[in-house]
Amino acid sequence: MSKRIPVPTQPNRVRLVVASSVMLTFISFWRAAAIVLNDLGSSAFYAGGIAEEAVGKAAPWFILGVVLFAYSVRALYVESCSMYTRGGVYRIVKEALGGTFAKISVSALMFDYVLTGPISGVSAGQYVIGLINEVIGIGAHHPSLARILVSNSGVVHQFDVNYASAGIAIVITCYFWWQNIKGIEESSEKALSIMKITTVMVVILLTWGIYSAIHQGAHLPPAPIPANLHFSDSALGFLKGTKFAQMLGLFGILMAFGHSVLAMSGEESLAQVNREIEHPKLKNLKRAAFVIAIYSAVFTGIGSLLAVMLIPDSVRVSVYRDNLIAGTAMYMVGPLALRIAFRVFVVIVGFLILGGAVNTAIVGSTGVLMRVAEDGVLTDWFRKPQKRFGTSYRIVNLVACIQLLVIVVTRGNVILIGEAYAFGVIWSFTFNALAMLVLRWKFQGERGSKVPLNLKIGKTEIPFGLMSVFLVLLTVAIVNLFTKSVATVSGILFAVVFFIIFSISERENKRRHKATERQMKEHFQLEHSEEVGRSDLDIRAGGVLVTMRDASTPHALKWALARTDTDDQDLVVLAARMMGAGGPEYVDASEQLFSEHEQMLFTKAVSVAESFGKHISLLVVPAGDIFAAIVRMANSLDVAAVVSGLSTKLTAQEQAYHVGQAWETLPEPKRQFTFYVVPSSGDAESFHIGPHAPTIPASDVQLVHRLWLNLRLDPGMHHLHHSDIVTYALTRMATEFTADKQETLTLLRQSIEETNRKRGLGSVQRFERGEDVRPGYSIRTPKSATPSSEKTR
DSSP, rough: OEEEEEOOTTTTTTTEEEEOOBOOOOOHHHHHHHHHHHHHHGGGHHHHHHHHHHTTTTTHHHHHHHHHHHHHHHHHHHHHHHHHHHHSHHHHHHHHHOOHHHHHHHHHHHHHHHHHHHHHHHHHHHHHHHHHHHHHHHTTSHHHHHHHOTTTTOOOOOOOOOHHHHHHHHHHHHHHHHHHHHTTOOOOOHHHHHHHHHHHHHHHHHHHHHHHHHHHOOOOOOOSSSGGOOOHHHHGGGGGTTTGGGGOHHHHHHHHHHHHHHGGGHHHHHHHTTTTOOOSSHHHHHHHHHHHHHHHIIIIIIHHHHHHHHSSSHHHHTTTTTOHHHHHHHTSSSSSHHHHHHHHHHHHHHHHHHHHHHHHHHHHHHHHHHHHHHTTTOOEEEEEEEOOTOSSHHHHHHHHHHHHHHHHHHTTTTTHHHHHHHHHHHHHHHHHHHHHHHHHHHSSSSOOOOOOOOEEETTEEEEEEHHHHHHHHHHHHHHHHOOHHHHHHHHHHHHHHHHEEEEHHHHHHHHHHHHHHHHHHHEEEEEESSSSOOHHHHHOOEEEEEEOTTTTHHHHHHHHTTTTOTSOOOOOOEEEEEOTTTSSSSGGGOOOOOOHHHHHHHHHHHHHHHTTTOOOOOEEEESHHHHHHHHHHHHTTTTTTTEEOOSSSOHHHHHHHHHHHHHHHHSSHHHOOOEEEEETTTOBEEESSSSSOOOOHHHHHHHHHHHHHHHTGGGTTTOOOHHHHHHHHHHHHHHHHOOOOHHHHHHHHHHHHHHHHOOTTOOOOOOOOOOSTTTTTTEEEOOOSSSSSOOOO
């Protein structure tokens, strides 16, 4: 049922309807888990080495403890997602503790995200360079290669691991920076594919590794007790040289736990994917959390144990510290060639998942800043879209520049980056836990999920579980302040700088938005609606929906106005307000902040319509995916046509493909429409969205009729219809395609070539070049003049 906020009609203002419900695409819990694991799983490639460098050989037990404790943190995120339609540390902390604490917490979270990219990129480089150096070392023992690989002084040529890894990390970061500037789409399908490949590697690693450990009689790492902890000088931080450092005891256990906390980085990603998990949302969110818990415990936890059990002490830290999984592969039981082959596989998988984590870091950082911008903390300058691609390029540039600066300053030192990275991880978790604890007292109503262990005394509920999680996180965070000197200094400086930027920007933004809001109310009649339908816009069925992104390029709107009689057919201009990663599912009317860019867009749309002497309706839709927004609005408004400008990064066919895919995911009933793509030249291409009858030439119709006449001669075929022949032919082809795909395709190509050779000038031709949007669902309309594409002037 549409909830509408009525506003008295004023003839001197144009109606502008603003949707509260965000247009989203929905994914299964498997895909949601895959997205989180692409971030969380990347830590398995470097967390073990960083932890052992800091605390000694007992490190794997603390890694295992961290990944098990991470399930409690995950339960905290599940509770926060079940309470609010808009998850994430910033929003939760703001609800509980106010804007100041929210800006501090998001500064710590940004430190986490900004460092995810460098540590993942450098770690990917470490695996690649480590493999190359290992191969060079093996090749140096062969006389034919020794002359090339060994210097005159007898030293084997090797790449400098840190510098070469930093170079690779810079290349990866620049690649994903450019992809995000163009507007890369985070694909759950790609994430799932990577996790399938990673799962194959994990199964081989564990099976082969456990067999090798049993065969070699390997021993488990020393127990995680104070006597077995050996802290490096850097791991002692500000406590180095103090008497307190000599009496570690339980404090040493907390220190070791704090140095292993990297193993649960990436939990914030769960709050980001929450809004896109399919119904039933909470049930599927819990399923995703369970899958993540099992996977991370097996991969990160057991993988770290095997590394210490199989790799000799003499080389484990000195040689394989930054690529423990690759080192594990080299010390398994089996032929050298087989071990090298598996190591190559490990490097490929590591490069995929770590490279993906770099992209996740940029997307996540951009999403966090966009979420902050949506609340009016960042000025419109940051949100201004890139002219060519329409992305928030200034935010992407800021994130990428900071990441590149980190790589250059640290010179590819994973230990240094990891130490700083842990600061953001633990403090973002701590702020979220504190906020949830406060909200337990402030918000006494029911919620879909709670962190376990809650004792109810009368009407008062004491959240022992949540309190315990918070106290553990707070204690570890405080311990890290004293034992991670680099992280403490750099983290606090980073947080202070971002807090100042947020504070100044928010003050300036409030002043600007008051002026913009006043002008919007003067020129537009604002109405808000949760689910927008035809009644909200007061339009008839069969209208035209026009998308508009940039006030300087209204050619799609002009094209549509020139061909639409608005007395007979209503025309709606759609402006999509893109929500950052992890943004809301619903946006309250009080949170609808209009930027100067949007004001210019609406003003231009009205101006163009007035120049044609025609009436239009304006619609603003918050969206996580532009194609999902277009298709859902087209279906909801029951339009006959959708008109869009030609994308700067997609061809017309690719745009139609994405529209067709979005149409496929719609629930029934689904309405068909024609999708027009209009370039600046004004020559539009049209595509049918939805199933439609194909264009059949007269020769094929005659063939069906001749078959019908001949088949009717059989006494048992008196009830035969022309459609029965077509149905039989299609069913037969489907059966043959299932039985032998390649043979069917070969015969089909031969048939098409033969048919085209027989056609001459003047023949009725079909040009259904539907670079498939989905088989048979979105293809170009038939045409008889131009073979390459249908042009509509």
